[in-house]
Amino acid sequence: MINDQSHISCDSCMASSHHLFHHLKDEEIQEISLNKITETYKRASIIYQEGNRMKGFFCVQKGIVKIYKTGIDGKEQIIRFAQPGDIIGYRSIVSNEPACTSSEVLEETILCHIPAEILLKLVKTNGDFAIELMKLICKELGEANSYICDIAQKTVKGRVAEILIHLNDDFGVDKDNNLNISLTREELSNIVGTATESIIRILSEFKTKGLIELSGRKIKILEKPGLKFIAGL
Amino acid sequence: MINDQSHISCDSCMASSHHLFHHLKDEEIQEISLNKITETYKRASIIYQEGNRMKGFFCVQKGIVKIYKTGIDGKEQIIRFAQPGDIIGYRSIVSNEPACTSSEVLEETILCHIPAEILLKLVKTNGDFAIELMKLICKELGEANSYICDIAQKTVKGRVAEILIHLNDDFGVDKDNNLNISLTREELSNIVGTATESIIRILSEFKTKGLIELSGRKIKILEKPGLKFIAGL
DNA sequence: CGGTACGTTGAGTCATATCAACCATAGTGG
DNA sequence: CCACTATGGTTGATATGACTCAACGTACCG
Numbered sequence: 228m229i230n231d232q233s234h235i236s237c238d239s240c241m242a243s244s245h246h247l248f249h250h251l252k253d254e255e256i257q258e259i260s261l262n263k264i265t266e267t268y269k270r271a272s273i274i275y276q277e278g279n280r281m282k283g284f285f286c287v288q289k290g291i292v293k294i295y296k297t298g299i300d301g302k303e304q305i306i307r308f309a310q311p312g313d314i315i316g317y318r319s320i321v322s323n324e325p326a327c328t329s330s331e332v333l334e335e336t337i338l339c340h341i342p343a344e345i346l347l348k349l350v351k352t353n354g355d356f357a358i359e360l361m362k363l364i365c366k367e368l369g370e371a372n373s374y375i376c377d378i379a380q381k382t383v384k385g386r387v388a389e390i391l392i393h394l395n396d397d398f399g400v401d402k403d404n405n406l407n408i409s410l411t412r413e414e415l416s417n418i419v420g421t422a423t424e425s426i427i428r429i430l431s432e433f434k435t436k437g438l439i440e441l442s443g444r445k446i447k448i449l450e451k452p453g454l455k456f457i458a459g460l
Numbered sequence: 461m462i463n464d465q466s467h468i469s470c471d472s473c474m475a476s477s478h479h480l481f482h483h484l485k486d487e488e489i490q491e492i493s494l495n496k497i498t499e500t501y502k503r504a505s506i507i508y509q510e511g512n513r514m515k516g517f518f519c520v521q522k523g524i525v526k527i528y529k530t531g532i533d534g535k536e537q538i539i540r541f542a543q544p545g546d547i548i549g550y551r552s553i554v555s556n557e558p559a560c561t562s563s564e565v566l567e568e569t570i571l572c573h574i575p576a577e578i579l580l581k582l583v584k585t586n587g588d589f590a591i592e593l594m595k596l597i598c599k600e601l602g603e604a605n606s607y608i609c610d611i612a613q614k615t616v617k618g619r620v621a622e623i624l625i626h627l628n629d630d631f632g633v634d635k636d637n638n639l640n641i642s643l644t645r646e647e648l649s650n651i652v653g654t655a656t657e658s659i660i661r662i663l664s665e666f667k668t669k670g671l672i673e674l675s676g677r678k679i680k681i682l683e684k685p686g687l688k689f690i691a692g693l
Numbered sequence: 694c695g696g697t698a699c700g701t702t703g704a705g706t707c708a709t710a711t712c713a714a715c716c717a718t719a720g721t722g723g
Numbered sequence: 724c725c726a727c728t729a730t731g732g733t734t735g736a737t738a739t740g741a742c743t744c745a746a747c748g749t750a751c752c753g
Contacts, residue, residue: 424734
């Protein structure tokens with residue numbers, strides 16, 4: 228019964244936008260179902276930290292997770308967010324190294340923990356899976372490279388505009404057109420790599436210009452083309 | 461005869477620091493040898509450009525290649541360098557997308573061009589190769605993430621110091637202790653993401669402080685610990 | 694010999710960080 | 724219930740790192 232349930236939830240993950248598990252055979256999915264552990268994490272829980280040895284990777288079933296590195300003076304640099312269908316913590320397994328990022332729950336999250344050996348075995352025995360996982364890593368790599376370019380060349384204002392566009396595209400909006408992700412000003416600043424005060428000033432400038440609407444942590448994009456222009460897109 | 465030569469040169473690549481090809485069977489190496497094209501590229505040659513559809517990837521046998529993206533107003537952002545044993549252009553093959561970087565020869569380079577299908581076939585049929593390639597991609601990803609953190613949080617001076625350390629570690633020094641890679645001031649600025657004038661000023665400051673010695677494009681590191689301190693390492 | 698690319702230096706400006714004060718909110722413990 | 728504290732948000736003043744612009748030097752190349 229429990230296994231059946233697990234199996235069903237794997238299906239629900241597989242239905243997500245990504246295709247990582249699409250090429251798995253029934254017995255491979257069975258094996259995952261039998262060996263995974265599903266757990267619920269509250270907001271602000273730390274899932275893993277820089278330096279941890281990972282025994283497995285996580286598949287996000289529900290919620291939002293922030294993945295970050297700790298830099299100078301402990302200041303966090305947000306690298307990416309993970310949402311349902313994404314996997315996290317796989318890098319250290321593939322590389323067989325300690326984690327080089329930490330991850331924290333932003334919104335109550337359900338994670339499936341899948342043992343490292345299963346990932347490695349699948350890569351070795353299922354070529355299609357290997358390709359799909361590689362595609363996923365390459366996608367992350369491409370995004371990281373783009374971000375290096377942005378952060379090195381664009382002004383803070385441009386980066387803030389771009390981040391708003393990305394958050395909009397990645398998480399969508401709710402019924403009131405507010406972004407479906409809630410971040411503190413400090414977290415926003417830890418994405419673009421700037422001071423909190425700068426983010427606040429830039430957001431309020433965007434608001435004054437009628438590009439966005441603010442109410443607490445809720446952000447509503449009014450003028451996407453205007454933001455895109457500022458972002459240089 | 462030609463094939464025999466090709467085979468030998470594959471061996472020489474396999475002997476390099478990386479292990480990507482270590483797990484290949486003899487017949488797999490044979491297939492690469494039979495299908496690869498080895499070519500010499502002069503300094504300043506463009507190997508491929510952003511947007512190109514890649515028919516294969518390249519294995520660097522000799523020389524140094526600069527890999528970069530073109531950002532705002534055509535300003536180049538250097539992403540990484542490739543040297544003997546490294547492979548380039550594989551990302552677009554795995555992702556089945558146009559190239560998102562360009563690459564240019566810095567020092568006369570010999571490249572082996574290996575058809576895309578061979579890479580994909582190897583990933584699908586040789587699990588150990590798949591893992592090794594994945595490790596390599598993950599290494600690049602890890603480095604990219606670190607660099608995001610650096611560029612977002614460190615001052616230009618800190619980044620310059622760090623780059624000097626990295627160039628030293630990656631390329632080593634010649635008999636006179638000069639860095640084994642020769643870059644224009646503009647290229648240096650395109651790594652750290654700053655203005656050429658800033659690089660010049662910072663280098664000359666390092667020189668005044670006795671941290672480095674300069675003569676044209678030659679850079680000699682005198683005080684590695686001092687640089688590491690400035691870099692925050 | 695003139696042209697082109699690269700390197701250097703100085704002066705002025707601007708974007709962004711830093712510092713400081715203050716407000717709002719929510720949770721805590723006596 | 725209230726004082727207390729912690730956290731997050733905002734605004735203003737000030738400082739400064741880094742960019743831009745401009746001029747000039749240098750070296751190599753046809």
